Amino acid sequence: MTKADSNVDRIYEKLRKMAAYFEFKPDARINESALSTELGASRTPLREALNRLVAEGFLTFQSGRGFFCRPLSPKLILDLYEARVAIETEIVRLVCRRASDEELQDLMEFLKSTEPDYDSCEDPMELLSMDEAYHMRIAALSQSNELVRILENLNDRVRYIRLVDLKYLRGKTPVSTQEEAQLSAHRVVLTALINRDEDKAVSTMRHHIERRRDEATEAVRIAYSQLYVPAD
Amino acid sequence: MTKADSNVDRIYEKLRKMAAYFEFKPDARINESALSTELGASRTPLREALNRLVAEGFLTFQSGRGFFCRPLSPKLILDLYEARVAIETEIVRLVCRRASDEELQDLMEFLKSTEPDYDSCEDPMELLSMDEAYHMRIAALSQSNELVRILENLNDRVRYIRLVDLKYLRGKTPVSTQEEAQLSAHRVVLTALINRDEDKAVSTMRHHIERRRDEATEAVRIAYSQLYVPAD
DNA sequence: GCACTCAAAATTGTATACAGCACCATATTC
DNA sequence: GAATATGGTGCTGTATACAATTTTGAGTGC
Structure with missing residues (x-):
């Protein structure tokens, strides 16, 4: 054994x-x-x-x-999002320089193949898993184990808040709209990478994450209310 | 007890x-x-x-x-330097937006006051300590505890190689020249920050670190020869 | 009611014991 | 002589015991 x-x-x-x-x-x-x-x-x-x-x-x-x-506060979550920005923008930069056309095409295939799942998926947990999986696939193309490692840690520590965000904040807008925005950001980044447009890829990724970061304070508030409310 | x-x-x-x-x-x-x-x-x-x-x-x-x-290989050290670039460029970006003029002026005072020490210092260990202290002071101005935390970890893990680099690679050029280059990079970054020139500050910091990264392979080779040679 | 004291209970911090696995050297077989 | 069994040795993995410390709570005085 x-x-x-x-x-x-x-x-x-x-x-x-x-x-x-x-x-x-x-x-x-x-x-x-x-x-x-x-x-x-x-x-x-x-x-x-x-x-x-x-x-x-x-x-x-x-x-x-x-x-x-660990404690939970808006500041701590903001810090985690900021660290994610630092890591993921550098990852995109490296991918733009290092990934082969073929690797990027494969990733595009992957993205296209999962799009139906995004549309049909109702479970926030699963949605988040797919999003993380995609980000980690990009990360792998950076060829930097250290950045991958740090990103994994950050993702794990921010996951609960992202889940709350997905469930209670973005649930306000119609599902089809929000997932499309998400997907479109993914597609824009990848297209920029394929075109080797580093600046565009980096700045799109940055804004993609920063948009979520700005919801952190509200998400933490909701998280607390969820954590201290008796289960349904 | x-x-x-x-x-x-x-x-x-x-x-x-x-x-x-x-x-x-x-x-x-x-x-x-x-x-x-x-x-x-x-x-x-x-x-x-x-x-x-x-x-x-x-x-x-x-x-x-x-x-x-942990193992020691050029690839691992390269990864650490790349992670440092990711973290320190984002730190500079945040400092540019968040630090008060006063904080930056204080840092400039600190930099000026340590310049004589840089010139006179013969001990690589001390030189490195001063450099790290300066980078950590900038990091503190980012107001991001997470970035500070990650940077501390990266610094600790790359320190031995930086020491070897300082001792055996940059020792080749005259002391006055190398420390001046180092100092000047620090001054250029800080001046750009004071002028709120984000792009210049970020790109100077990036190149400041990447220059060292490019020596990593050679530094690791020397590190091995030092580690497995009887002490002087 | 409030603060303080002090002993009991609960909890953490560390040493130690021992079972079991990994490693190494020797022996055995072909 | 090379490859493979085998037994001994040392190391790791974990439970447990107990000392030291913190927490709790009842009791006391004001």
Whole structure:
């Protein structure tokens, strides 16, 4: 049996998801004993996983008091969006210089093939997954593992808010309209890349993300109301 | 007797430095028992610190085989420099929009006051510290904690190579010339910021870092020769 | 009602024990 | 001699125990 996934890894992945979706409430203290029995492991591997998550910015740690969920505030989310802009604009720049015509054409095929899914999809979670998958495919073409790595971390930490945004803010406009705007931004960036128009690709990507960033404050407000409201 | 800094934090800081300067050789396996006695602690807190460093990219981990030092290759260093470009150009962009005239003037004072130190300084380590301090002061003006955080991590991971670069590559040109080039780049960026010339500030910063990036392959070669040569 | 004290309970921090896997050297077979 | 078994050694993975610390809460005085 290939224990490629060790127990710590299993716990880590699980906790990472829980933290990403704020199953720990912002700033809430994490009880190690309770969590360890819940996860069916002892405190030793649990704490190892928790320490990794601290280093990744999902949790905080206070000596003598233990682990806490990261806080949630508009400022923190704004910072994450800004970091995304930094990373994704540079990614687009690198892709424009490094990706082959063929790779870009493949990506265009991928984009076209998923368009029907975007239109038909009603589940915000799935919609977000598709969007992230597309952004990560572009990222891969940058040939920079470090940028990919940072982007993955940022995406995970901002995902819950993006989900709220998608569900409660953009839900106001008709579905067909919002997804089309999204899709069109994707298409515009990719077309610019194919034409090797770096400036256009970069600035389109920048505005694509910044538009969402500007909704962050409102999204955080809604997120709080969701987190502290009894489940339906 | 838990101090404000817990034992794990102490171990963590120590290991972080050791990893930054490749006191663990690239890809070398880390013996937990030996290291724990060396640090005067048991394996439990040691492993917690090691897990944090894995999450930060200083170490790697293989299930069942333990912890290893991160590898060192030109590609990895290039990636780090590229990530630095991404972060620092966005930082400059934000600073240009957000920093007050007063803050920028203060920074100019700081720059001027350290110029004599740059000229007189013979120690590459100190030179690098001053350079990093300056870059971090700019970063702070961006008001983005996330970008600051990412930049700190990147700086720590690339520091050893920058040191080698400074010591063995740029040592070839006369000291006065190289430090002046460095200083002048700093001054050009800052002047552009004061004039609110975003494009100039961003592109100068970009080239300032990219120039070093282009030396990375050679620097890594030298780094290897230094790491595996008996100490002087 | 409010602040303060102090002991009990809960929780974290770390050492240690031990099971099991990985690695290495030696032996064995062809 | 090369390739493959095999046993020993050392290391990692995790549970558990216990000390140290923080938190809680009841009781007391004002």
